[in-house]
Amino acid sequence: MRTAFRAASALLVSALALTACGSGGSDDDASGGGTSAASCAPSSGPVTISYTTWIPGIENVVKVWNDKNPNIQVKVQTGPNGNGGTYQNFFNQLKANNTPDLGHIEYDALPSFRVQDGLFDVASCDIVAKAKDQFIPWTWNQVSFGDDKSAWGVPQDSGPMALFYRADLFEKNNIAIPKTWDEYAAAAEKVKAAGGYITNFSQSDINQFAGFTWQAGGRWFANDGQQWTVNLTDDKTKKVADYWQNLISKKLVSTVPPWTTEWDNAYNSSSAWTWVSAVWGANSIMSGAPKTAGKWRVAPMPQWSAGEDIAGNWGGSATAVFKNSKHPYEAAQFALWLNTSEEALALLNKEAQLYPATTAGTKYSYLANPVEFYGDQKIYEVFADASGKVTPDFTWGPTMTSTYANASDGFKAAVSGTGTLNDALTATQKSTIETLKSQAIPVKE
Amino acid sequence: MTQTMTTVDVPEGTETPHKGGRAVRYGRAVPFFVVPFGLLFVLFYLVPIGYAIVQSLYTVERTGTFGPAREVFGGLVQYQRVFEDGPFWASIGRVLLFGVVQVPVMLGLALVLALLLDSGLVKGRRFFRLAFFVPYAIPGVIAAIMWGFLYSPNLSPLKPITSAVDFLSADFVLWAIANVVTWVYVGYNMLIIYSALLAVPAEVYEAARIDGAGPIRIAWSIKIPLVMPAIVLTTVFSIIGTLQLLAEPQVFRSFSSAVSSTYTPNLTVYATSSVPNFNLAAAFSVVLALATFILSFAFLKFTQRKGVQ
Numbered sequence: 146m147r148t149a150f151r152a153a154s155a156l157l158v159s160a161l162a163l164t165a166c167g168s169g170g171s172d173d174d175a176s177g178g179g180t181s182a183a184s185c186a187p188s189s190g191p192v193t194i195s196y197t198t199w200i201p202g203i204e205n206v207v208k209v210w211n212d213k214n215p216n217i218q219v220k221v222q223t224g225p226n227g228n229g230g231t232y233q234n235f236f237n238q239l240k241a242n243n244t245p246d247l248g249h250i251e252y253d254a255l256p257s258f259r260v261q262d263g264l265f266d267v268a269s270c271d272i273v274a275k276a277k278d279q280f281i282p283w284t285w286n287q288v289s290f291g292d293d294k295s296a297w298g299v300p301q302d303s304g305p306m307a308l309f310y311r312a313d314l315f316e317k318n319n320i321a322i323p324k325t326w327d328e329y330a331a332a333a334e335k336v337k338a339a340g341g342y343i344t345n346f347s348q349s350d351i352n353q354f355a356g357f358t359w360q361a362g363g364r365w366f367a368n369d370g371q372q373w374t375v376n377l378t379d380d381k382t383k384k385v386a387d388y389w390q391n392l393i394s395k396k397l398v399s400t401v402p403p404w405t406t407e408w409d410n411a412y413n414s415s416s417a418w419t420w421v422s423a424v425w426g427a428n429s430i431m432s433g434a435p436k437t438a439g440k441w442r443v444a445p446m447p448q449w450s451a452g453e454d455i456a457g458n459w460g461g462s463a464t465a466v467f468k469n470s471k472h473p474y475e476a477a478q479f480a481l482w483l484n485t486s487e488e489a490l491a492l493l494n495k496e497a498q499l500y501p502a503t504t505a506g507t508k509y510s511y512l513a514n515p516v517e518f519y520g521d522q523k524i525y526e527v528f529a530d531a532s533g534k535v536t537p538d539f540t541w542g543p544t545m546t547s548t549y550a551n552a553s554d555g556f557k558a559a560v561s562g563t564g565t566l567n568d569a570l571t572a573t574q575k576s577t578i579e580t581l582k583s584q585a586i587p588v589k590e
Numbered sequence: 591m592t593q594t595m596t597t598v599d600v601p602e603g604t605e606t607p608h609k610g611g612r613a614v615r616y617g618r619a620v621p622f623f624v625v626p627f628g629l630l631f632v633l634f635y636l637v638p639i640g641y642a643i644v645q646s647l648y649t650v651e652r653t654g655t656f657g658p659a660r661e662v663f664g665g666l667v668q669y670q671r672v673f674e675d676g677p678f679w680a681s682i683g684r685v686l687l688f689g690v691v692q693v694p695v696m697l698g699l700a701l702v703l704a705l706l707l708d709s710g711l712v713k714g715r716r717f718f719r720l721a722f723f724v725p726y727a728i729p730g731v732i733a734a735i736m737w738g739f740l741y742s743p744n745l746s747p748l749k750p751i752t753s754a755v756d757f758l759s760a761d762f763v764l765w766a767i768a769n770v771v772t773w774v775y776v777g778y779n780m781l782i783i784y785s786a787l788l789a790v791p792a793e794v795y796e797a798a799r800i801d802g803a804g805p806i807r808i809a810w811s812i813k814i815p816l817v818m819p820a821i822v823l824t825t826v827f828s829i830i831g832t833l834q835l836l837a838e839p840q841v842f843r844s845f846s847s848a849v850s851s852t853y854t855p856n857l858t859v860y861a862t863s864s865v866p867n868f869n870l871a872a873a874f875s876v877v878l879a880l881a882t883f884i885l886s887f888a889f890l891k892f893t894q895r896k897g898v899q
Contacts, residue, residue, distance in 0.1 A: 368655050372655060401744070543655075547865045553851065583867060585651050586652065
């Protein structure tokens with residue numbers, strides 16, 4: 146008993162000591178945050194920039210830069226993908242004040258870092274401000290959050306969506322390639338009759354659903370500067386949710402968890418016949434379903450009304466400069482080279498199949514080649530076309546990790562027969578507002 | 591008086607330098623042994639706990655949608671959120687149900703295996719001792735992935751069974767996880783109980799045999815009561831382990847649609863800290879630690895009182 150008491154009092158003492166340290170530290174932070182805002186001047190003398198990313202083969206790209214720029218050496222550190230651990234590391238590093246200069250952040254996570262006051266406004270660097278017009282407008286919008294004067298990263302890649310389909314199976318069963326979502330649902334019945342599933346519904350990766358919503362015109366978040374509006378239950382989102390709920394209820398789509406061996410197996414064994422996915426999905430099919438080589442083709446994404454021509458986007462990321470960077474100008478300089486120069490973009494595409502965010506990038510020669518796995522179709526032409534048809538004003542919320550987790554919980558339940566996708570979205574709407582409130586982020590209820 | 595004084599004095603006189611010498615030698619040795627442990631204990635145990643408690647008492651304030659966050663003292667605001675959080679308490683209930691079933695099953699198995707090894711009925715005792723222990727040497731995550739594939743309805747080598755019964759469905763997945771945990775930890779707990787059995791002096795058994803007790807009677811009336819402290823110890827460890835379940839459900843999230851991001855208390859903590867809402871995550875952790883402490887302590891008290899009776 147006495148030892149327990151001693152331990153408790155020791156705890157109390159250390160807690161008090163820490164309170165003292167803690168409050169001192171946060172005062173420093175507040176004043177530091179105020180003064181360091183938006184000054185982007187070149188440093189004098191040689192500098193070393195640290196850069197954390199999960200792009201495979203990034204070392205080879207960085208080496209090209211380092212060989213040419215002895216005074217701005219980039220030290221690259223690789224980690225797991227964002228939601229797989231790197232974001233958590235960034236958040237911890239922000240808390241501990243030791244972030245790298247540059248970080249790889251997907252568009253949907255940028256507002257979360259912005260709201261934690263972790264990002265440097267690269268638009269304050271003249272070189273970045275001048276480069277704005279090189280980027281596809283909607284990708285720039287993803288980093289500027291609709292504000293012309295700021296940019297919270299340099300757009301890196303994009304994920305315009307299209308329809309991957311098994312040309313051989315559609316032809317053999319005499320099913321037309323769907324051009325609208327209605328045709329897609331009708332085709333699903335025929336595919337089921339032929340013993341397959343038209344696709345696999347991504348139950349736990351909400352980004353695919355977000356891409357569908359983006360295309361349909363649903364807008365989940367809005368920020369008027371005073372407060373956030375959360376709108377996961379608008380009519381357009383509901384329409385998309387009802388559409389997929391119908392396919393799920395009729396068992397016309399399979400629902401194995403995405404990014405698993407089971408998922409690969411569904412495609413490799415010809416059980417799933419199409420996938421409405423982003424440009425990088427080309428590579429997922431190639432690696433996951435090697436037995437189906439030569440049988441896939443790519444067509445534009447199905448439309449909500451015949452005659453429309455709108456694409457969704459799934460994924461894409463930016464190279465962001467963290468607020469505490471001592472060399473924001475050089476960091477931005479490297480980020481620009483990495484994401485706009487033909488040599489870097491060509492290498493990024495070769496190493497990691499990244500699809501550029503610049504207008505010129507989508508027209509580079511390495512994207513004009515026929516792809517053997519897709520029956521020598523020039524598939525990137527379809528995506529270049531789609532990239533120009535993504536609507537520009539989709540805004541991500543400041544706590545997407547939690548929104549995704551909650552929506553994914555609900556979607557998983559819906560897929561296993563408890564509730565519907567719309568129920569899940571209604572619950573997520575509520576929990577997202579709760580999460581914003583618990584972070585003291587102003588939100589409209 | 592004087593006699594006693596002298597008789598007392600003499601040994602004192604001879605012993606005092608002796609005692610003093612010993613004390614000095616101990617005096618030097620104590621910090622030598624205690625400091626490394628104490629330092630690590632403070633650095634990696636007390637300081638993080640203290641830090642978590644401090645964090646849990648703060649809350650953030652900001653102005654505007656992207657205004658920088660300021661951490662301000664919030665008292666028990668985070669704890670209020672914890673107590674209002676339905677999914678968190680549902681997850682506590684879930685792991686309690688898990689513990690009530692899984693811990694007795696696992697420890698019962700461990701005890702039976704330990705008694706079998708100790709009974710001399712088994713040949714190849716060393717082999718079995720190692721074989722039971724091997725699953726514990728497999729990292730929890732790897733074990734969970736392996737079992738995930740075994741349960742998978744489409745990829746399992748036991749497909750005839752798994753396609754008939756979906757072990758990963760909402761009804762079964764908790765027990766599918768219980769099975770993985772049991773598989774991993776039975777050998778470990780068995781070893782603790784078995785080593786307690788080895789420490790029982792042989793004369794006790796001899797006496798029992800002379801009194802006419804058979805092997806089952808010896809096991810029931812002598813071995814089990816004598817290894818009770820070991821069983822209590824493993825139970826406390828298991829209660830702690832159950833409340834802190836993380837790796838297995840986290841891995842199962844990619845296999846099963848029934849494991850949510852708040853399935854166990856620790857998953858909730860993990861999900862909250864990746865928002866990132868460190869203050870609320872800290873409050874969750876403190877409440878979870880308290881719950882663990884209360885449960886373990888209550889169990890110890892309960893068994894001690896039973897021991898007295």
